[in-house]
Amino acid sequence: xxxRDRLRVVYDILDTVMKHRNxxxxxxxxRQSNLSQKRFKEYINELLEKGFIKEIKDNGGKIYxxxxxxxxxxxxxxxxxTNFIESFGL
Amino acid sequence: xxxxxxxxxxxxxxxxxxxxxxVFCFVIYFKTRGLYKLSYHKGIKYFRNTFLxxxxxxxxxxxLYSFRRExxxxxxxxxxxxxxxxxxxxxxxxxxxxYLIYSIFWKKIGKTIFSKIYLVHILALIIALMAVKxxxxxxxxxxxxxxxxxxxxxxxxxxxxxxYKESYSKLYLVYILIFLLWVITNISEFLVLFFQEFILxxxxxxxxxxxxxxxxxxxxxxxxx
Numbered sequence: 001x002x003x004r005d006r007l008r009v010v011y012d013i014l015d016t017v018m019k020h021r022n023x024x025x026x027x028x029x030x031r032q033s034n035l036s037q038k039r040f041k042e043y044i045n046e047l048l049e050k051g052f053i054k055e056i057k058d059n060g061g062k063i064y065x066x067x068x069x070x071x072x073x074x075x076x077x078x079x080x081x082t083n084f085i086e087s088f089g090l
Numbered sequence: 091x092x093x094x095x096x097x098x099x100x101x102x103x104x105x106x107x108x109x110x111x112x113v114f115c116f117v118i119y120f121k122t123r124g125l126y127k128l129s130y131h132k133g134i135k136y137f138r139n140t141f142l143x144x145x146x147x148x149x150x151x152x153x154l155y156s157f158r159r160e161x162x163x164x165x166x167x168x169x170x171x172x173x174x175x176x177x178x179x180x181x182x183x184x185x186x187x188x189y190l191i192y193s194i195f196w197k198k199i200g201k202t203i204f205s206k207i208y209l210v211h212i213l214a215l216i217i218a219l220m221a222v223k224x225x226x227x228x229x230x231x232x233x234x235x236x237x238x239x240x241x242x243x244x245x246x247x248x249x250x251x252x253x254y255k256e257s258y259s260k261l262y263l264v265y266i267l268i269f270l271l272w273v274i275t276n277i278s279e280f281l282v283l284f285f286q287e288f289i290l291x292x293x294x295x296x297x298x299x300x301x302x303x304x305x306x307x308x309x310x311x312x313x314x315x
Contacts, residue, residue, distance in 0.1 A: 007129060050130065074128050076315045081129045084122075084310045089248065089258050090133025090193055 007085075009035065011078050013043060014052060014071050023056070023064045047071075101155065107293045108152045114300045115145030118307050124314055136193035143186035150179040151279075173222055180230045181218035183276065185211065187237040190265060195244045234273050241269050264299050271296045 004012070016032045017024050030040045044065070047053045052071040056064050067075075084090075118141040126134045153175055188210055192199065199205050221230035245262040252258050271292050278289055 007131065070128070073315070077125070077128055077313075080311065080313045080315075081125050081131070081134075083313075084125055085129075085131060085133055087261075087306065087310055088133075088137060088193075089252065089261055090131065090137055090196075 007078070007082065009033070009043060010047065010052070011075065013047065014067060014075050017053060017065055017067050017071070018075060022066050025062065025064055029065060103290070104293075105152065105155055107297065108148050108155060110297060111300060112145050112148035112152065114297075114304045115141040115148065118304055119145065121307055121311050125311060132196045133193055136189045136196055140186050140189040140193060143182045143189060147179050147182040147186060150175045150182065154179070177218050177222045180221050181214050183272075184214040184217060184230070184233060184237070187234060187241070187269065187272075188214065190269065191237065191241050191244055194241075194248050194262075194265075231273075231277055234276060238266075238269050238273050242266055264302055268296065268299050268303075271299070 013029065013033050016029055020028070026044075029044075030037065033040055033043075035043065044053075048055065050070075051068055052074055053065050054068055056066050058064065119138050122134060122138050125131075126138060154172070192207075203209065217229060217233055221227060245266060249258055249262055274292055275289075275296070278292075
């Protein structure tokens with residue numbers, strides 16, 4: 001299996017969130033992302049900071065991750081981004 | 091031989107050429123904004139910056155041509171505006187060259203000293219300052235030639251390793267040609283006076299190559315939602 005690049009990892013995380021009706025807790029997301037805990041935290045912090053996902057609390061105080069509109073934009077434009085990078089040798 | 095009417099309107103042809111190149115460059119820069127804002131990809135960032143600085147360089151060239159025509163160089167607060175514009179133009183030209191190399195080679199740069207892009211900006215500013223202060227275009231032309239050779243080496247190395255050989259061979263050839271013509275234009279501007287016919291051919295090829303990149307960008311960003 002080839003190593004996933006940063007763009008692919010971000011895609012996989014966001015896609016997992018979306019496939020769980022746009023609401024997923026940290027532990028299952030970590031499990032499905034196939035990342036170490038340290039790397040997972042780094043990615044989640046980056047995604048929160050750049051506004052791709054946001055945290056929401058339910059009535060019981062449990063924290064869920066949900067996609068923002070920017071997160072949805074990323075998913076729908078992922079192919080365009082990778083095609084652009086490939087076609088310009090970036 | 092160049093038609094006489096073209097010689098008569100040489101300045102206007104140059105102005106239009108410079109304007110067209112600047113417009114292409116800024117459109118490429120703004121057209122790729124959306125993809126960069128989503129991906130934060132370093133390669134896209136450096137690619138965009140190449141055309142931003144290339145565009146800035148050509149806008150300044152446009153002003154310099156206009157001033158030359160009017161033979162009036164404005165002075166504000168005792169500042170020689172011609173020298174200031176020349177300084178920014180040399181700096182922008184160097185940075186555009188550097189960003190083009192970085193856009194291909196950024197993964198290999200990694201966390202070396204060259205990853206600190208502000209140091210490269212400082213170096214470009216120093217070279218620009220020296221070139222304008224000493225009135226020695228060679229200070230600016232020699233780094234450009236070194237950067238051109240570096241681009242050739244970097245492109246070859248990247249081409250050898252890539253699995254997309256067919257599409258990259260054309261693209262890297264375009265990059266190398268653009269850079270080469272760009273260096274020739276700078277040499278003709280500051281050092282040697284080439285035949286007008288030759289410069290006209292250089293400008294025409296440069297516009298065609300930029301059109302190639304421009305339409306490729308339009309094509310690749312068309313699917314953006």
